[in-house]
Amino acid sequence: MNPPLYSKEANSDHHYSADVNDEEASLVDTADKSFYTSGRDGTEDPSPKSLNSSSENDTYFAENKITIPDDGGSYAFSFRKLWAFTGPGFLMSIAYLDPGNIESDLQSGFHARYSLLWILLCATLLGLLLQRLSARLGVVTGMHLAEVCYRKYPTLPRILLWIMVEIAIIGSDMQEVIGTAIAFNLLSNGKIPLYAGVLITITDTFVFLFLDKYGLRKLEAFFGFLITVMAITFGFEFFTAPVRAGDIAFGLFVPTCKYCDDQATLQAVGIIGAIIMPHNLYLHSALVKSREVDNTKKEKVKEANMYYFIEATVALMLSFVINLFVVCVFAEGLSGKTNIEINEKCGDRNIKVNYSHVFPEDDEVIADMDIYKGGVFLGCQYGAVALYIWAIGILASGQSSTMTGTYAGQFAMEGFLNIKWARWKRVLFTRSIAIMPTLSIAVFKGVYDLTGMNDLLNVLMSLQLPFALIPVLTFTSNRSLMHDFSNGLIAKIICMVLAVTVIGINLFFVVTYIPQLPQHWAMYCLVGFVMTSYLIFVIYLGIICLYNVGFTIFDQIPEFNWLFLKNNHELEITTIASADNGF
Known part of the structure; x- marks a missing residue:
C-alpha cells in the first residue's frame, strides 16, 4: 500500500516539476491516482471518477467536460x-x-x-x-x-x-x-x-x-x-x-x-x-x-x-x-x-x-x-x-x-x-x-x-x-497534498483570523438570542448541550488544522496521536513548511 498522503514519507520526492517529461508525468499521475484511491483499511476506495460511473447518478459534468484550447502550447493570457x-x-x-x-x-x-x-x-x-x-x-x-x-x-x-x-x-x-x-x-x-x-x-x-x-x-x-x-x-x-x-x-x-x-x-x-x-x-x-x-x-x-x-x-x-x-x-x-x-x-x-x-x-x-x-x-x-x-x-x-x-x-x-x-x-x-x-x-x-x-x-x-472554512484551510495548507500550490503565510493568517472571527460572531449571536428563547430550564440545558458540542467539534477540527498549517508543538504531546489520529494513519499531517506563495 502507498504511504498515507499526509505522511512524511509521502511528502518526499512527490511534487510537481515544471520540466518533467511525458513518461515521468505519467508515472506521477499513476502514483497520484493510487494515493487518492487507497482506503484506510488497505483496500481500494472508488476513485473520484468512479463515484460518478453511473449515467443516472452522474454529476452534471462527469461525461461532458469542457476541453481547454491549447493555443499552440502558449501560456500567455487568452x-x-x-x-x-x-x-x-x-x-x-x-x-x-x-x-x-x-x-x-x-x-x-x-x-x-x-x-x-x-x-x-x-x-x-x-x-x-x-x-x-x-x-x-x-x-x-x-x-x-x-x-x-x-x-x-x-x-x-x-x-x-x-x-x-x-x-x-x-x-x-x-x-x-x-x-x-x-x-x-x-x-x-x-x-x-x-x-x-x-x-x-x-x-x-x-x-x-x-x-x-x-x-x-x-x-x-x-x-x-x-x-x-x-x-x-x-x-x-x-x-x-x-x-x-x-x-x-x-x-x-x-x-x-x-x-x-x-x-x-x-x-x-x-x-x-x-x-x-x-x-x-x-x-x-x-x-x-x-x-x-x-x-x-x-x-x-x-x-x-x-x-x-x-x-x-x-x-x-x-x-x-x-x-x-x-x-x-x-x-x-x-x-x-x-x-x-x-x-x-x-x-x-x-x-x-x-x-x-x-x-x-x-x-x-x-x-x-x-x-x-x-x-x-x-x-x-x-x-x-x-x-x-x-x-x-x-x-x-x-x-x-x-x-x-x-x-x-x-x-x-x-x-x-x-x-x-x-x-x-x-x-x-x-x-x-x-x-x-x-x-x-x-x-x-x-x-x-x-x-x-x-x-x-x-x-x-x-x-x-x-x-467548511476549517477543512478548506486544513487541506490547502498541506504541502504533500497541494505541492507547490499550498497556502502561503498571508493566506494562512487571513483564513485563521477569519475562522476565529466567525466563531466569535456565532457566540455573539447565541448570547444575543438566548434571552428571546422560552425561559425554561429544559431550553437552557438544550442550548448548553448543543453549543458545548459545537465548540468541542470546532476545536477538534481547529487543532488538526493548526497541526496541518505547521504548528509543530503538537509533536511533543504524547497523547496527540491517540486522541486525534488513532486508527487513522492517513490523518498524520506533515509539518514540512510550504513555500510562501502568498495567496
Missing part, C-alpha cells in the same frame, strides 16, 4: 481560454444572490442606510479568497472538498461534517422556498397564496433539473441568464430610486456605522453569514472539475488556477454590485417614514396587492422590512411595474439558488458518504425536509413569520461556516 474556463465561478456566485442575501441587503439598507456597505464589500472579498482556495483544491488534487474529507478525516468527524453541510444546504433551500413563494404571491397580486407558492416549488425544481440533459454549456448559459435577470431587475430599482453617489462611496470605503442601533449591529454581523455560504465552498471545489486540466503539469495547474480566479473575481464583483443595488434602494425612501405616508402613496398608485395590512393607516414609524414588504413598498413608491420587476428578481434568485443547492447536496453526499443518488432523489430528500416547516408556517402563520425565518436561517449559515 480570452479564448478564459471563455473556456468561464462557468463554474458564475454558478458559484449564485449563492451570493439567494433570497437570504436579498433579505439581508434590504434590511441593511433599511436599518443602517449606506453605513454597512463596507462590511458587504469586505465579506465579498473574504468570500473571494475562500472560493479561490476551494477552486485551487479541486484543480490541484482532482478531488472536491467532500472527497478529500472522506479520505482524510476519521469516520465520526466525517459523518458530523456531512450532517453540518446538509443542515446548511437545507437551511439555504428553505430560504429559496420562501423567496419563490413570495415572488409567486406578488406576481399574482395575492391570488396565489403563500402555501400554494410553497407547493409549486416542489415541482418547478424537477423541471429545471432536466436542463443539464441539453449539455453543460447550455446549463451554464441558463444560470448566466438568471444572473442577468437579477442584474436588470434590481438595477432597474436602483436607477429608479433617488440614491446618493456620495453616500455610497462613503459607506463603501469608510468603516463606520453612523446610523447603527442594536438592530443594525446584529444585521452587520449577519451579513457574513448571508454572504459566505458554507456549502458553496464544497460546491466550487467540485465545479472546477468540469474542465479538462492535466494536473500532473505544474504550468497547466497554474494556468487553470489563474483563469478560475479571474472568473470568480468577475462573478463575485457582479454579485456584489447586485447586492449593492438592493441595499441602496432601501437606504432611501423609508427612513423615518410612517405607515400612513406609504399607505397614501399606495392608494395614489392604485396597486392591486392588498397593501393595507402591510402599511396600516396609523402614524407609527415603519420598524421593520422584509422581501414581501419591500416589494409592496416599491410598488407604492414607484408604481406596479417596480413591484413586478422586484418579484421577477426574487423568483430568479430563488430558482437559481435551488439548482446550485441541489448540486452542492449531491456532491456532499457522494463525497462524504460515497453514496450515489440520482438527482431527483437528492432534490426530493432536501426539498421534503425544507418544505415541512416552511409550509406549516405559510398555512398556520403568515407572510411576516415566513420572511422572519430568513434572519434565523442567516444565523444558521454563519453557525455552519466553520465546518
Whole structure:
C-alpha cells in the first residue's frame, strides 16, 4: 500500500516539476491516482471518477467536460481560454444572490442606510479568497472538498461534517422556498397564496433539473441568464430610486456605522453569514472539475488556477454590485417614514396587492422590512411595474439558488458518504425536509413569520461556516497534498483570523438570542448541550488544522496521536513548511 498522503514519507520526492517529461508525468499521475484511491483499511476506495460511473447518478459534468484550447502550447493570457474556463465561478456566485442575501441587503439598507456597505464589500472579498482556495483544491488534487474529507478525516468527524453541510444546504433551500413563494404571491397580486407558492416549488425544481440533459454549456448559459435577470431587475430599482453617489462611496470605503442601533449591529454581523455560504465552498471545489486540466503539469495547474480566479473575481464583483443595488434602494425612501405616508402613496398608485395590512393607516414609524414588504413598498413608491420587476428578481434568485443547492447536496453526499443518488432523489430528500416547516408556517402563520425565518436561517449559515472554512484551510495548507500550490503565510493568517472571527460572531449571536428563547430550564440545558458540542467539534477540527498549517508543538504531546489520529494513519499531517506563495 502507498504511504498515507499526509505522511512524511509521502511528502518526499512527490511534487510537481515544471520540466518533467511525458513518461515521468505519467508515472506521477499513476502514483497520484493510487494515493487518492487507497482506503484506510488497505483496500481500494472508488476513485473520484468512479463515484460518478453511473449515467443516472452522474454529476452534471462527469461525461461532458469542457476541453481547454491549447493555443499552440502558449501560456500567455487568452480570452479564448478564459471563455473556456468561464462557468463554474458564475454558478458559484449564485449563492451570493439567494433570497437570504436579498433579505439581508434590504434590511441593511433599511436599518443602517449606506453605513454597512463596507462590511458587504469586505465579506465579498473574504468570500473571494475562500472560493479561490476551494477552486485551487479541486484543480490541484482532482478531488472536491467532500472527497478529500472522506479520505482524510476519521469516520465520526466525517459523518458530523456531512450532517453540518446538509443542515446548511437545507437551511439555504428553505430560504429559496420562501423567496419563490413570495415572488409567486406578488406576481399574482395575492391570488396565489403563500402555501400554494410553497407547493409549486416542489415541482418547478424537477423541471429545471432536466436542463443539464441539453449539455453543460447550455446549463451554464441558463444560470448566466438568471444572473442577468437579477442584474436588470434590481438595477432597474436602483436607477429608479433617488440614491446618493456620495453616500455610497462613503459607506463603501469608510468603516463606520453612523446610523447603527442594536438592530443594525446584529444585521452587520449577519451579513457574513448571508454572504459566505458554507456549502458553496464544497460546491466550487467540485465545479472546477468540469474542465479538462492535466494536473500532473505544474504550468497547466497554474494556468487553470489563474483563469478560475479571474472568473470568480468577475462573478463575485457582479454579485456584489447586485447586492449593492438592493441595499441602496432601501437606504432611501423609508427612513423615518410612517405607515400612513406609504399607505397614501399606495392608494395614489392604485396597486392591486392588498397593501393595507402591510402599511396600516396609523402614524407609527415603519420598524421593520422584509422581501414581501419591500416589494409592496416599491410598488407604492414607484408604481406596479417596480413591484413586478422586484418579484421577477426574487423568483430568479430563488430558482437559481435551488439548482446550485441541489448540486452542492449531491456532491456532499457522494463525497462524504460515497453514496450515489440520482438527482431527483437528492432534490426530493432536501426539498421534503425544507418544505415541512416552511409550509406549516405559510398555512398556520403568515407572510411576516415566513420572511422572519430568513434572519434565523442567516444565523444558521454563519453557525455552519466553520465546518467548511476549517477543512478548506486544513487541506490547502498541506504541502504533500497541494505541492507547490499550498497556502502561503498571508493566506494562512487571513483564513485563521477569519475562522476565529466567525466563531466569535456565532457566540455573539447565541448570547444575543438566548434571552428571546422560552425561559425554561429544559431550553437552557438544550442550548448548553448543543453549543458545548459545537465548540468541542470546532476545536477538534481547529487543532488538526493548526497541526496541518505547521504548528509543530503538537509533536511533543504524547497523547496527540491517540486522541486525534488513532486508527487513522492517513490523518498524520506533515509539518514540512510550504513555500510562501502568498495567496
